[in-house]
Amino acid sequence: MIVAVASGKGGTGKTSLAVNLAISIGNAQLLDCDVEGPNAHLLLSPKVIRQKPVYRFVPSVDEELCDYCGRCAAFCQYNAILVVPGKILIFPELCHGCGGCALVCPRKAISEKKSRIGVVKEGFANDLKIVFGELEVGEPMAVPLIREVKKYLDRNRDVILDAPPGASCPVIETVKGSDFCILVTEPTPFGLHDLRIIVEILEDMDIPHGVVINRVGIGDKREIYEYCEKKNIPVLLEIPYQRRIAELYSRGIPFSLEIPEWAGKFRKLFEDIKGLMGK
Amino acid sequence: MRQITVLSGKGGTGKTTITAAFTVLAKNIVVADCDVDAPNLHMLLHPEILEKKEFRGSRMAAIDETKCIKCGICRERCRFGAITQDFTVDPFSCEGCGVCAIVCPVNAVTLTERISGYVYISRIRYGFMVHALLKPGESNSGKLVTMVRQDARLLAERGGIGLILIDGPPGIGCPAIASVTGVDAGLVVTEPTLSGIHDLERAIQLLRHFNVRPFVCVNMYDINADNTDRILKFCEKNDVEVVGKIPFNPVVTKAMVNGKAVIEYSPDADVAKEIADMWRRLCSELSLEVTC
Numbered sequence: 162m163i164v165a166v167a168s169g170k171g172g173t174g175k176t177s178l179a180v181n182l183a184i185s186i187g188n189a190q191l192l193d194c195d196v197e198g199p200n201a202h203l204l205l206s207p208k209v210i211r212q213k214p215v216y217r218f219v220p221s222v223d224e225e226l227c228d229y230c231g232r233c234a235a236f237c238q239y240n241a242i243l244v245v246p247g248k249i250l251i252f253p254e255l256c257h258g259c260g261g262c263a264l265v266c267p268r269k270a271i272s273e274k275k276s277r278i279g280v281v282k283e284g285f286a287n288d289l290k291i292v293f294g295e296l297e298v299g300e301p302m303a304v305p306l307i308r309e310v311k312k313y314l315d316r317n318r319d320v321i322l323d324a325p326p327g328a329s330c331p332v333i334e335t336v337k338g339s340d341f342c343i344l345v346t347e348p349t350p351f352g353l354h355d356l357r358i359i360v361e362i363l364e365d366m367d368i369p370h371g372v373v374i375n376r377v378g379i380g381d382k383r384e385i386y387e388y389c390e391k392k393n394i395p396v397l398l399e400i401p402y403q404r405r406i407a408e409l410y411s412r413g414i415p416f417s418l419e420i421p422e423w424a425g426k427f428r429k430l431f432e433d434i435k436g437l438m439g440k
Numbered sequence: 441m442r443q444i445t446v447l448s449g450k451g452g453t454g455k456t457t458i459t460a461a462f463t464v465l466a467k468n469i470v471v472a473d474c475d476v477d478a479p480n481l482h483m484l485l486h487p488e489i490l491e492k493k494e495f496r497g498s499r500m501a502a503i504d505e506t507k508c509i510k511c512g513i514c515r516e517r518c519r520f521g522a523i524t525q526d527f528t529v530d531p532f533s534c535e536g537c538g539v540c541a542i543v544c545p546v547n548a549v550t551l552t553e554r555i556s557g558y559v560y561i562s563r564i565r566y567g568f569m570v571h572a573l574l575k576p577g578e579s580n581s582g583k584l585v586t587m588v589r590q591d592a593r594l595l596a597e598r599g600g601i602g603l604i605l606i607d608g609p610p611g612i613g614c615p616a617i618a619s620v621t622g623v624d625a626g627l628v629v630t631e632p633t634l635s636g637i638h639d640l641e642r643a644i645q646l647l648r649h650f651n652v653r654p655f656v657c658v659n660m661y662d663i664n665a666d667n668t669d670r671i672l673k674f675c676e677k678n679d680v681e682v683v684g685k686i687p688f689n690p691v692v693t694k695a696m697v698n699g700k701a702v703i704e705y706s707p708d709a710d711v712a713k714e715i716a717d718m719w720r721r722l723c724s725e726l727s728l729e730v731t732c
Contacts, residue, residue: 170478170480171448171452171453171610172451172452172453173451173452197611197613197642198449198450198451198612198635198639198642200450200639203634203635203638204634236538236542238498238499238551239537254614257535257537259520259535259538259539260517260519261538261539264517264543265542296612296613298612298642298645298646298649299617299646300613301582301617302613302614303613303614325610325611326452326477326478326610326611327475327477327478327611327615328478328576329476329574329578329579329580329615330578330579330580331611332477332577333532333577333579337532337533349693349696349697350480350483350697350699351456351483354480354483355480358477358478358576361577362576362577365576365577379690379693380696381697404663407663408663408664410633410635411632411633411634411636411663411664412633412634412664412667413634413635
């Protein structure tokens, strides 16, 4: 089963949940798709066995052949090419790499060159397989790297996907194809506001989902329950706000290793999700 | 005109809490919420919307099934895997590039424009606010950030306001880049956790990459003294000034629940005082007129 962990709002505890769940169920694979700020490996200190640079294609113009007709610039939906008389400028940070400019160029003056966007690392932490991507600083396009991380998906294991915060393309790319999505929220107005946004996406994508409320004790959880009840979304687990849990996280230690009753709670969470999915 | 962006790398470290407090302290300011995927600042500053504008961020392909001969060329050429087995367009994969439309031999594909979000220009008690909402799941958040910042600049120019404060998104990708280019300073709000430190380092690299002067605020510094120490040492070594150390205080959440900036809700709390000190330090570093 493929289970994604998302939240909308950042810092609600996605990574903590994803890591604790993955180690508790055993023999799983964890794909950290938050390539802008990958943190799961900090809690697992995996032994990295392989790493691979990832590239994307950006256009490169042969000015000998280019006659500045401007068709490439007119075609590009992302304004990544600017043509003025006698000059052509490429803005690689705006390019999505669709390859259309090379297709429309009548003089075959455009080719595509590789541009490094980051690296994918694969490793093990005991029986847990972990894959994570690291986006190069200054590189705007996270999606192609997330796509690359997801190519490592191991169908022989249960897979947990740790999503980035937000509610735009990197989140979509991560949760796409998941059997279920766990939404981690916190009982604050910000947590609920952003939960509503991410629920809208999952409804559109037709991905079954449930909620885990983290840091119970801060703010007021009743509004989250009222919202979930109205939307018919199961609340799967509550994690209390405890200084000990926060402190373990700050030191990079998954709290289910130190507070053993939690390993059982995470296993039950996974069983409950399987139950919901009829698996 | 000066511009300051509050960012963090890691989400949930307190960007919006700090931005709202600074807004109250600055008194006459244009504040821009550039976390367009998951905007929260409006919940503390209660903007009164003056103008709402449509954002058309991206297009989407549509295949006319009466014309389609199912040749498969579009599927072969699409780099985003957006053409399904039965020749429909997967809206969650299509990036609106238009390659399918130019390769289709029977002109069965058209690109349709869609409204991907809205930009709001609003009044707040402390000046003006520009904010936006990207429709859930839409792409091109960087472009929307750019639109928000353009409107903020126009407002500041017209209103004779000298400072724009930007609440940035988490991460270091396209919306974060669009939030920091060309600003005078970036305040990275971090927390003393391993993740906070890891993402702080990346956020500082991002600012340096775009020639923006970095400053650091350690939020909830007292939850792990050793890690706070590491952050301070790291900043010293890298010549980055730490302008604030904010203690953990549940009053921050209480203020949020009550829809107020912590400085309004509890002006005498230790956090409020620390944030005010940080604001004074930042203003003096940037030679801004201090309003508090």
